[in-house]
Amino acid sequence: MQLPETLDGWLGLLEARHGQSIQLGLDRVRAVRDALDLPQTCPVFTVGGTNGKGSTCALLEAVLLAAGYRVGLYTSPHLLRYNERVRIDGRDVEDAVLVDAFAEVERARGDIPLTYFEHGTLAAWVAFCRAGLEAIILEVGLGGRLDAVNVFEPDCAIVTSVAMDHMDYLGDNREAIGFEKAGIFRAGRPAICSDPQPPASLLAHAEAIGARLWVSGRDFGFSGDQNQWAFWTAGGSRRGGLAYPSLRGMNQLLNAAAVMAACESVRDILPVPMQAIRQGFMLVELPGRFQVLPGRPSIVLDVAHNPQAAGVLNENLASMGFFPETWAVIGMLADKDVAGVVRLLRDRVDHWLVASLPGPRGLSAEKLAAILREVGVSGDIAEYVSPGGAYEVAVGRAAEGDRIVVFGSFLTVAEVMAARNAPQ
Known part of the structure; x- marks a missing residue:
């Protein structure tokens, strides 16, 4: 088959090829990932949750960029251009990068069927691996446990919130949904939950696998007034005098505190100075969120x-x-x-x-x-x-x-x- 030479050509092919836009399960994606043979070479953050994922990813990206790291960010869906989904060093990647990545995934998959989202997720991974990055942020598309992003091993996983959405796929109550979200946690690795009232299923799963769980309001949190806010951890550390993030809305403090907890949890492998956190929060932008x-x-x-x-x-x-x-x-x-x-x-x-x-x-x-x-x-x-x-x-x-x-x-x-x- 003649492979498309343009991004529009690839997107049209992928949309036409697979009639079912959502098909949960990891076996097919994992098989193609293995065929690509592109091992992880830098710390990975996986971000899931019902709401707040996009804001948390944007805040984390801005902080890591301010710290001087080369950063890849994969998110979905996009607003105006598919390129928004794959960012390297704070910029949407060029069409040519995506065309090459889609083709590499196509060659690796053989006769294994992939959905539009799965093919795009693997293509983003190809683009990141070819760019020589120092940190990668992956936003979960739907759920967590069976989402294509979950074939990659996070050094830190963040669940932002657990609420009722996508019930046809994830279950009709918070406990069922919470279990699906918690599927991105890993044994012995930091697991950040910015929902101050997480379902019991999320807590139980984290304990069962031995994840290092930090819950907002219990293990870390924030306080503040109209002018500034402070971040604290149960271990006794406190960072005060923080300006509010440039993303509007009081709920952004939940997301910002989770980002600070994530940075704290991986400081041994990816140190982030306080000045980078302040600068990142000040400069972050995210269209379409208040x-x-x-x-x-x-x-x-x-x-x-x-x-x-x-x-x-x-x-x-x-x-x-x-x-x-x-x-x-x-x-x-x-x-x-x-x-x-x-x-x-x-x-x-x-x-x-x-x-x-x-x-x-x-x-x-x-x-x-x-x-x-x-x-x-x-x-x-x-x-x-x-x-x-x-x-x-x-x-x-x-x-x-x-x-x-x-x-x-x-x-x-x-x-x-x-x-x-x-x-x-």
Whole structure:
């Protein structure tokens, strides 16, 4: 078979090749990993959890870069370009790097089938191994125990939070989901949990395998006021006078403290000075996570798509101050807890602009509007064929002092970002 010569060609091939986008299990990925024969040569961090994974990865990447290390970061999904998923030294990799990596995985897999995500995960590993890195950060796609990322051995594993999401794959309660998340922990290795109330299943699994578990609020944590915060560990160390991370929202202290705990836990193999932590937290950027755009009306982009994330978004919106009216541009996937998300934000919104999302999982604007009415939202509801169209209407109708909040899915935020970037 003639291999594609462009990134778009590869992505099209991988999308067409495998009809099932999610196929949990490690045997196939592990076999191709072994065929690639690219051993780990630097410390690896694996980051899982329901919410907060992206922020934690961004904070950790920024800190390690500030410490002078060459760093690789693999995340998903992307917002505008696939290249966002694979970063080396703080920059998205070029198309040519991905094309070569996809081809190397293709040659190694033989007749072993791989999903789009699995092929991409292995390609990211190829790119990292070829770059001579000093630290690698891998974000779990879904769950943890059976996610493709889990074929690599972390020197430190971080679970950010455990909440209800992807129940069709991970189980319908926190205990089942917690066990899946804890699958990234390793015997004798640091395991950081930034959820201050982890499920018993996560604690039990960590103990059963002999992981060195640090739990937020028990083994490490934070305190602070409006101006600064401090990090502490149960061992008695304390770092005070810290400026808040540049990522907005009080929940970011949970993520920042977890990053500091992770750095503390691997200081023997990857020392990070305090100045690098301060600098990294100050410089970190992450689009789509309570991202407040400059200008008026105020525009907030947030990929919140489950009740826990919606609760955080609600708290963050409450802390923004007074706005005469709030306009919500919302589009969601059908397999999400739409009612649970809307209930947490219904009293924060005056006007709902609901949009259809594409694809077999996309929820139509008509069905989304029906759910909003069932939940009993008080604001007016209007339906649109796309998030971009809904956003255009919101911008045209909102007053200068109002607020527009775009949320519900990566797809929703991505389309609005693309619409804003399009030439006028």
